[in-house]
Amino acid sequence: MIRVSKSIVGKKESKAVENVIRNVGYLGMGEEVGLFERELELFFGNYDYKTVCVNSGTSALHLAIESITKPGDEILVPSLTYVATFQAISAAGCIPVPCEVDKNTLLIDTKDAKKRISKKTKVILPVFYAGNPSNYSEIYNFASENNLRVIEDAAHAFGSTYDGEKIGAQGDIICFSFDGIKNITSGEGGAIVSSDKNVIRYVKDARLLGVQKDSEKRYRGERSWEFDVTIQGYRYHMSNIFAAIGRVQLKRFINEFASTRKNIAKKYTELLSDQKKVKLIQMNYDNVVPHIFPILVMDNLRDKLAELLLENDVQYGLHYKPNHLLSKYKTSYKLEITEKVYNQIITIPLHPEINNSKIKKITNIINNL
Template sequence: MQIPFHKPYITEDEINEVVDSLKKGWITMGYKTIEFENRFKEYIGSKNAVAVNSCTAGLHLALRAIGLKEGDEVIVPTITFVATAEVVNYFKAKPVLVDVEKDTHLIDVSKIEEKITPKTKAIIPVHYSGQPADMDEILEIAKKYNLFVIEDAAHSLPAWYKGRIVGIIGDITAFSFYATKTLATGEGGMVTTDNDEWADKIRILRLHGISKDAWKRYSKEGSWEYDVLDNGYKYNMTDINAALGLAQLKKLQWMWEKRIKIANTYNQTFKNYEELILYKVKDNRITSWHLYPLKLNLKVLRIDRNRFVEELKARGIGTSVHFIPLYRFSYYRNQGFTPGAYPNSEWVFQRVVSLPIFPGMKKEEIDYIIENIVDLVKKFKR
């Protein structure tokens, strides 16, 4: 049996929406993109939703909106995809790394204040695997030091923190619709905020800094004339991507419930084995279960995480590791970041593996994964 780490759930609904765009002849940003934005902000409950071509673009534009400048500092967790820190570097600003909690892999709020300096401008909490970070504590720290909070919600559609949906909690939130995400448009992202001024700025910046509604210039409502208001980027979504998003949004609840069921099935078995450490979801959180991170108890195993991944691969089971901590990359090592400064992140990285958890998984595939993991930990138990 061959089971990929992830497979997007694509049906005739997505195909029909894309074909509709092709038949209408409007395939770049247009009416479907605007419709997707409207449907998304209704779902989240935010005043504004701005579609972009990636979460990376969304985070970049969010930092432009708050006025990040060269020499500023932005706090980010050590365990995240490189894009979270990368966008800070775009400004010649400095990402400041903070260690994570061992059990949740979320930024450790108890370690944030010691990293704040007069140059600190913002905090970017990452909702790892779909579980929201400790937002009340983060917002309290931000208020105390007059900082902005930009949520990296690449994993968190849908997710809730103390009854509030992710997307309306911080100052600005960026979502990802990459191929492996809980809503997949191939490439794509969305920025949500209740700040109209920031939203307007992001709309302008996503399309070369051209004046508002410039995308209409080839339609009957538009004009060939436009103005350039700012130095912008080519970050707009296309109607083909938005068509996929519209279809996916309609089944978002169903896909989420399928992932919950898979996670619960994994948990029910793996909790019985001391060789395995379950991922902790805090009582006041509801996670999207974008990822299912499982850790190995290396004290009782004769196998490390890398070997474990290879053994599963040999049995046809695709896995991944989320994530290689930022300080382990050459670029960040060259800036002086070292593993010894982040002991929790190192502990997590040496043990964690992400298992397949996607809506189209069949029962026999889930059972096969469980059977082989149990077999491996029994085989390599000390």
């Protein structure tokens, strides 16, 4: 079976975990986490921005949202995202307001978002779907015109750039995921990145049950016994084990994963661009490190393609069931483009072990549709 997504881990990651067990001797949050955060800051490349690691992308979003909102605030968000984005918003007591996507990029449509602004709207939360941040300027112009904060769901966009700068080196608050199948993995994990000192202070405490100023002590292998707590906190910190895996993955991303992912997407684009029965998502793979490769299948042929892929031992994905169709987040309005896309979309395999022969096999199935 050709997997649609995969954790690409091996000896180097095992060694790093072994080192934590044998030599560091503490599996919880400690020095490895501090080192991973500094290495991520070096990678993003803007030292005004600080990185705080947590145990998932969902908790990164949850803490980022709580750091700048109060319960009842409304957040503009594309409906076409993983339910994690919506759950993080509602966990903070805020109201997700599902918006339409652009039919070519599948990124939030700001014209639709404009219609959904109310007095309670405080944040726009764009999702860089598949890794693509190409509507970056549009989002930030929209936010400043409407006096909104921006929280970027960059779960898919680790390593992508906009205007020559990495995601995580500019903007308001940026959230990453390092779950098992992301551009880099730490097993499970996530990070919040911002230049806003209040946000960083808040999320650093909130990830450690609200215990004030405990992070620096943890990095040194110490902890607070006498402390104060003023906010709701969570046990969301990253562990040394996760950070050790993440540190290896970051190096491998720079040396291998980023270019491999881009090349696979470029090859798919080349081999599928003449096929009239599928539409490719508009994206520039010079700037994007793709996390997934979704395509739109025309003429109601999506389910037939899904069947053909499975018959040929190729796994597929459906990214995503729109959130406004889930009972918890049901809307009184329709989102026509999102609903149409939902019936056309299918994700074909993309991870660093997809080689040329697998690409040929998969594109042949699609081209014979």
